[in-house]
Amino acid sequence: MRAETITPDQLVGACARMKAEGFRFVTMTCTAMDENSFELLYHFDKNLELSTLRLTTSKDSPVHSITAVYFAAFLVENEIQDLFGLRFPGLALDYNRTLYLDEEIRDAPFCKNAAAEKNTAAE
Amino acid sequence: MPVSTIPFGPQHPVLPEPIHLKLTVEDEVIKEVVPALGYVHRGLEKLAGTRDFHQMVQIVERVCGICSMMHAMCYCECVEAMMGIETPPRARYLRLIWSELNRLHSHLLWLGLFADSFGFESLFMQFWKIREKVMDLQEATAGNRVIVSVNVIGGLRRDLSPEQQQTILNILDRVEDEMRLLEKPLLGDYTVMKRTKGKGIVSAARALELGCVGPTLRGSGVAQDMRQLGYEAYGDLAFEPRVEKDGDCYSRLKVRYREVFQSIDLIRQAMEKIPAGEIAAVVKGRPEGEGLARVEQPRGEVFYYVKADGKKYLERIRIRTPTFANVPVLLAMLPGMCLSDVPVIVLSIDPCISCTER
Amino acid sequence: MFPMMPAILRNFFSKRATRRYPPMTREPFAEVRGELKNEGSVCTLCGVCAVKCPSQCIVVDKKNATWQWDPFACVYCGVCVDSCKTGSLRQEPLYRKAATGREIVSVKIVLKEQTK
Structure with missing residues (x-):
């Protein structure tokens, strides 16, 4: 899987660039790395090719929403707010x-x- | 005119599954829509922590009842790619046949429900009568009517005997014949056209911007179908996405109606070319790293992301179902429409809420 | 003028699409995944089925030599039947009848080694 690693500050700019190039927003993936750090993947599609942006974040440093660029992201961002x-x-x-x-x-x-997790391991 | 708020759903006669739309209306014209979900959220992605990656096949099948085969197929493809397993050629064709049977019965289900949404009850029953034949085919070949459960990592658990292949072809001939009979009442009827033409229009650019997938996108004139990726045996068969230009409910209806014949055609092509041989590859070891896979479901593109670190359990599995991508477009389709058109427009994206919430 | 007419006429002159269900039933298809059965004399209590089951509905108790199956948690996927090494598990082509209460199917296993 190819993914371009970016910093949270570059995110909105990178998404705007993606949109200008005609990419369709596919979805976001959030993975909990440990208790406080999370990995966010932004997936885009153009001509059946997937491109992915990768960034790492934590609960204390929120990532700016990309709904101003891709409105369709509101559902998945709300889902990540709920679940993570x-x-x-x-x-x-x-x-x-x-x-x-x-x-x-x-x-x-x-x-x-x-x-x-300690509890389940003890069981 | 004063503005009022009307709740649509979660229980509504046209909705088979619970979704709530908060409609702000002025007179009878929709001004604003806010969807609300969460009535059937199950947290299946979390189960990756308690079921091993072989058992996850049965878990992901239960994300959606209608397109269970494609969920399992997409997950298996993703894990197979991560582990470097090559599925045998026969398995690739068999997966195509079962997934097209899934698509057939899903589209027939939707055509019936859609007819029901504008009150055409007898057409609804006709479509469901045809659908029953496809359901019986699934039961006879795979053993289960709805969740066919034929996939394993590396291939398939069931094979099709020559007699079963012949039965499928014979019954599909009858399905096609009966579908032709319903073309006029569905696509040529004055009332149907009156209820669907010019309703919920989305332009191609707007559909792409809002991340639409599947028939919703193709109904707006974008020729994008994940089957063009050539996964499984699709690369060997003649295939052209079905596209309609207008972007209204009638276009989406036509796309799905024409895709029924496309599925029948694909199954026939696959039956001609299917090679003999093994149906499953030997699987050794555990997946490691990250993988992505996409498959075209009846409702559009499904997206799987799997992350594993060589342990028994997967670290993360992420499922983006087609309806999840098609809900935002409702916010663009509904404003400006009449309250009485809401059921038709909502159903025109073929909402599958259990899928959406997983 | 009457687009539905050909379909209506065909329905008039063809046989019923439905059947009167409880008294009339259809012959089951041969390979249907129905009720799970365990052959008590063949089973070796190895416990592979209980480990492989995705819905964790099988409990193998080696001490008391019982094999327990919860039909209400079972998803009828047939993974246990595929993984059974002795062939003691099989699925009947008939579905279970509707039940009025919850029950757990328990099979007493007679191990061959013990009879020797």
């Missing part, structure tokens, strides 16, 4: 972590949790 507890400032249609979850839920189900 990350935040995307500037999100065009922000559900405030209620797309899948109920309002009172605070924790993120897809995050790596060292304490919980």
Whole structure:
């Protein structure tokens, strides 16, 4: 899998460049690397070829939303907010972590949790 | 005119699955749409941490009931590419045949539901009567009616005997014959045209910008079909994506109606060319690294991302289903339309909500 | 003028598309994945089926020599049948009948080694 590694500051500019070149936004993938660091992959398609942008982030340094460039990303960004507890400032249609979850839920189900993993290992 | 808000769904007569749309209307014209999901979220991606990568085949099959075969096929392709497994040629053709059967019954299901959405009950029953033949074919060949469960990593678990191949061809002849009979009531009917023409128009540029996939994209005039990638045996067969120009509900209806015949044609071509031999390759070891795979489902492109580090369990599996990519376009289709057209337009993207939420 | 007419006429002169279900049933297809059966005299309690099962509906108890199957958790994928080395597992072509309560199917296994 080919992926171009970028920094969070370059993201919106890189997406705007992708859009100008006629790429279709496919989706985003978030992977929890450990408790606080996350890997975000942005997948784009042009003429049946996939291109991927890769960046690493943490809960304390939110990545800016790309919905201003690709509006279609609002759904997947909301999903990542729900499942991983990350935040995307500037999100065009922000559900405030209620797309899948109920309002009172605070924790993120897809995050790596060292304490919980220890428990399952002990079992 | 005062503005009011009307909830559409999650329970609505035309919706087989729960999605909620908050419609802001002025008089009876839609001004704004906000979709709400989360009624059937199951968190299947998380199960990658408790089921090994062979068992994940059965998990991903259950992402969607209608296109289960394609989910498993896409996942298997992804893992096979990561492990460097070459599937036998016969398995590649068999996968094509079963996935086209899946597409056939999915499109027939949708054609029926779509007819139902504008109140054409008898046409709905006609399509579902035809669909039953395809469902029986799946039950007779794979053992299960809906979730056919024929894929394993490296190939397939079931083979088609020459008699079964002949039965499939015979029944497809009848399906085609009955489908031709329904062309006029579906595409030439005054009421159907009145309800679908000029409704929910999306231009090609707008559809691409909003990330549409599948028949929704092809109905707007973009000739993009993941089968052009030539995965499995598609590269060996004559194949041309079905495209319509207008971008309205009628175009999307025509794309899907014509794709039914395309699927029948592809199965016939595959039956002629299918080679003899093994149906599964030997799988040794565990996947490592990252992999991407894409497959064309009845509703459009499905995207799989798998990350593994050589352990028993996969590190991450990400599934982007076609409806997930087609929901944003509703926000562009609905404004300006009449409240009574909402069911037709919503159904025209063929929403599969269980897929969307996984 | 009447686009539906050919389909309607054909429906008039062809046989019923449906059948009166509970009294009338269809012959099952030969290779249908239906109810799971375990042959108690062949099973060796190796436990491969329980490990391979994606829905974890099989419990093999080696101490008490029982093989337990939860038909309500089973997804009828047939992975256990494919992985069974002794061939004691098989799927009947008939589906289970509707049930009024939850039950777990338990099979007592008689091991050959013990009988020697």
